[in-house]
Amino acid sequence: MSQQIYLQPIGLCDSPQSEEGDAVRLAGGLVYAHRFAAIVRQGGQVTQRLRFSPAEAADTFAALPADLGAEAEAQWSNLRMAHPPLQMGGRTIRLDQPQVAGILNVTPDSFSDGGKFLDRPEDGAAHAAQMLEAGAAMVDIGGESTRPGAPAVWEGDELERVRPAVEYCAQMGAAISVDTRRAAVMEAALDNGAHMINDVSALRHDPRSMELVAARGCPVVLMHAPGEGEDLHADGDYAAVAFDVFDWLRERRDAALAAGVARANIVLDPGIGFGKSLAENLFLINALPLFHALGQPIMLGVSRKRMIGALSNEVAAQQRQGGSVALAVKGMDAGVQIVRVHDVFETVQARNVWRGLRDAALTDFSALPGD
Structure with missing residues (x-):
């Protein structure tokens, strides 16, 4: 049974400077996030939950199995994507x-x-x-x-x-x-x-x-x-x-x-x-x-x-x-x-x-x- 991963913003903030720059702009809008959870699920059950900041994202994804790491990278890019009008x-x-x-x-x-x-x-x-x-x-x-x-x-x-x-x-x-x-x-x-x-x-x-x-x-x-x-x-x-x-x-x-x-x-x-x-x-x-x-x-x-x-x-x-x-x-x-x-x-x-x-x-x- 395959594993799935989800990147969930769990710590929002008013501005990046409130976290000394360690925050990302969600979806190109006016909301910023500085804490995230990488949640792994298998068979409908959560099996792992890793908390990280933007500065820790690369190391967090590198520690995952290859297929989950690639999906995490894709979702991380999506979270920061500025959408065209x-x-x-x-x-x-x-x-x-x-x-x-x-x-x-x-x-x-x-x-x-x-x-x-x-x-x-x-x-x-x-x-x-x-x-x-x-x-x-x-x-x-x-x-x-x-x-x-x-x-x-x-x-x-x-x-x-x-x-x-x-x-x-x-x-x-x-x-x-x-x-x-x-x-x-x-x-x-x-x-x-x-x-x-x-x-x-x-x-x-x-x-x-x-x-x-x-x-x-x-x-x-x-x-x-x-x-x-x-x-x-x-x-x-x-x-x-x-x-x-x-x-x-x-x-x-x-x-x-x-x-x-x-x-x-x-x-x-x-x-x-x-x-x-x-x-x-x-x-x-x-x-x-x-x-x-x-x-x-x-x-x-x-x-x-x-x-x-x-x-x-x-x-x-x-x-x-x-x-x-x-x-x-x-x-x-x-x-x-x-x-x-x-x-x-x-x-x-x-x-x-x-x-x-x-x-x-x-x-x-x-x-x-x-x-």
């Missing part, structure tokens, strides 16, 4: 700071805003414009609810919901992502002005989708969901949720690369809330820095999700803004590049304050005179 039509979405994707659901049954914008294009357009004015880098349009227990949607119905929203967002000049797992919807959306595909099945649901995304050369979000077929929430059985999701996303990344999807176009999403318990969701969010070792930008979707209600006396989805912003900031602290949210104004404001704190931390006011 996403090209979305005329828009360039830089990934050197967190970006906010605003959610536009054109569904009758989404858990938070179902029915609010379905068959009401004027309201949907006004909401999209409001999100863009508030600072959303892109609008993510969804025509099918993926909440637990939601019925599957016929692709013709999904297409009729999504197309008008894509068209009015395109008229605004927005960067547009479409949340769909059906190739026909992907194709029509791209033809009508969308720029990115956000697939909750990671291009598994529709056999045509992988080839389509590769041929169109568009960015794509590959999200973890354990279920096959219609129920993406099924079969959530994990030996260690963070490492199992890491392995799964690595397999989907490699499948996309093998199919011809450009590496610069692949974004990964750990799929918070999809086939995971409250404890597993919390564990994943605390382990988010680990996923930079996959070498791809990360999208985090936690807005108004059930886990917030579970921690807040089961408040309704519309009363989960505070928890949503708290989790978004937690993602920013972990170096996540894109947060997908309902409450754009509040999240952008939090991001801007977070960015100010990060910028200020790079000025070392504690330096001694003459240093």
Whole structure:
């Protein structure tokens, strides 16, 4: 049974000078790490855990077996990789700071805003414009609810919901992502002005989708969901949720690369809330820095999700803004590049304050005179 290794940042810091330069910049963003763990797993069990600093990395990897050492070197390079911006039509979405994707659901049954914008294009357009004015880098349009227990949607119905929203967002000049797992919807959306595909099945649901995304050369979000077929929430059985999701996303990344999807176009999403318990969701969010070792930008979707209600006396989805912003900031602290949210104004404001704190931390006011 083969061994696997994972490089997990376990000590984050505000700036490299706070660790006298012995820190690395995670994924080209505004988060720095100075302590790491090299975790070896075999048969689902952790067999070794080595802690090291950047200055100790080379010696740590050299002491590993050759195959693990090579994989550790690859992940070490990935952790320090600065990602190129996403090209979305005329828009360039830089990934050197967190970006906010605003959610536009054109569904009758989404858990938070179902029915609010379905068959009401004027309201949907006004909401999209409001999100863009508030600072959303892109609008993510969804025509099918993926909440637990939601019925599957016929692709013709999904297409009729999504197309008008894509068209009015395109008229605004927005960067547009479409949340769909059906190739026909992907194709029509791209033809009508969308720029990115956000697939909750990671291009598994529709056999045509992988080839389509590769041929169109568009960015794509590959999200973890354990279920096959219609129920993406099924079969959530994990030996260690963070490492199992890491392995799964690595397999989907490699499948996309093998199919011809450009590496610069692949974004990964750990799929918070999809086939995971409250404890597993919390564990994943605390382990988010680990996923930079996959070498791809990360999208985090936690807005108004059930886990917030579970921690807040089961408040309704519309009363989960505070928890949503708290989790978004937690993602920013972990170096996540894109947060997908309902409450754009509040999240952008939090991001801007977070960015100010990060910028200020790079000025070392504690330096001694003459240093």
